[in-house]
Amino acid sequence: xxxxxxxxxxxxxxxxxxxxxxxxxxxxxxxVRELLLGPKRFSDIQRDVVGIGPAVLTQRLHDLESHxxxxxxxxxxxxxxxxxxxxxxxxxxxxxxxxxxxxxxxxPELPLDADMSPDTVVLxxxxxxxxxxxxxxxxxxxxxxxxxxxxxTGSGGAEPVYYRARIGAGTTMIVRSTAAESSDAQVxxxxxDWKTCLIGGVxxxxxxxxxxxxxxxxxxxxxxxxxxxxxxxRVEAPAGRED
Numbered sequence: 434x435x436x437x438x439x440x441x442x443x444x445x446x447x448x449x450x451x452x453x454x455x456x457x458x459x460x461x462x463x464x465v466r467e468l469l470l471g472p473k474r475f476s477d478i479q480r481d482v483v484g485i486g487p488a489v490l491t492q493r494l495h496d497l498e499s500h501x502x503x504x505x506x507x508x509x510x511x512x513x514x515x516x517x518x519x520x521x522x523x524x525x526x527x528x529x530x531x532x533x534x535x536x537x538x539x540x541p542e543l544p545l546d547a548d549m550s551p552d553t554v555v556l557x558x559x560x561x562x563x564x565x566x567x568x569x570x571x572x573x574x575x576x577x578x579x580x581x582x583x584x585x586t587g588s589g590g591a592e593p594v595y596y597r598a599r600i601g602a603g604t605t606m607i608v609r610s611t612a613a614e615s616s617d618a619q620v621x622x623x624x625x626d627w628k629t630c631l632i633g634g635v636x637x638x639x640x641x642x643x644x645x646x647x648x649x650x651x652x653x654x655x656x657x658x659x660x661x662x663x664x665x666x667r668v669e670a671p672a673g674r675e676d
Contacts, residue, residue, distance in 0.1 A: 455500050456526070460485050462533075464493050465519065468503065469527050470552045470609045472518035481550040483581055502526070531560040538661060545632065551577040551594040554624050555607050558598075558631065558659035562605040565658045570601030571651035574616035580625035593621070598655050605658040618647030620655075632661045 440450035456462050460482065467473065467481045479490055494517055497503035502523040507515050519526070534557060537543060549557070554577060575596040582591035597610035620627075620637075621644040629635050630643070637643050637656070645652055 472516040534560040572616040573598045574619045576621040580623040618651040
């Protein structure tokens with residue numbers, strides 16, 4: 434198959450056009466998105482990007498590597514597995530992903546009922562994160578499992594992914610983490626339930642599949658700091674329950 438001509442070959446010197454030459458192919462930015470929170474194995478990327486075939490994924494990773502956006506390396510013992518990760522330049526694409534998210538969330542055609550990978554949900558939280566008052570700093574451990582994989586493999590088949598959020602005066606940060614890190618509160622949820630809270634505006638109290646332990650104020654502040662649901666669309670908690 435002949436490769437498509439670049440915009441530069443048409444005498445278009447626009448940097449945005451050149452960016453599309455690098456990341457404008459179908460699936461390319463989705464593959465980048467799944468690497469924004471850290472390196473992954475080929476099988477991890479294919480699992481998280483539902484619908485991409487191994488041949489296409491191989492080609493996209495090869496193209497990204499040849500452009501210097503993605504690096505490939507082998508983990509030291511005992512892992513010794515090959516992973517793909519973004520270069521320092523490649524990590525700059527999170528701002529592009531954020532800009533696209535902030536723009537597209539206003540679309541009337543946004544597929545609100547569609548599911549998301551754990552990293553994609555957290556990237557949406559990071560894109561919409563904001564400071565929430567001048568209270569004390571809180572940390573929240575977030576354990577998410579992919580609802581799509583759970584449906585495919587059956588109950589308990591999806592492996593959880595762990596994150597740690599820090600909410601304080603003037604800052605809200607969420608990064609990939611490990612199960613061992615201690616926090617003021619812990620939340621365990623499927624991607625569908627967590628998205629239903631953050632984007633659908635449904636209070637956690639109405640989502641029986643979500644498990645919360647520790648400081649309720651820390652969890653409340655995390656939801657407040659990263660919710661994407663417009664206030665006018667939020668579902669109120671039942672009378673007599675605390676937020």
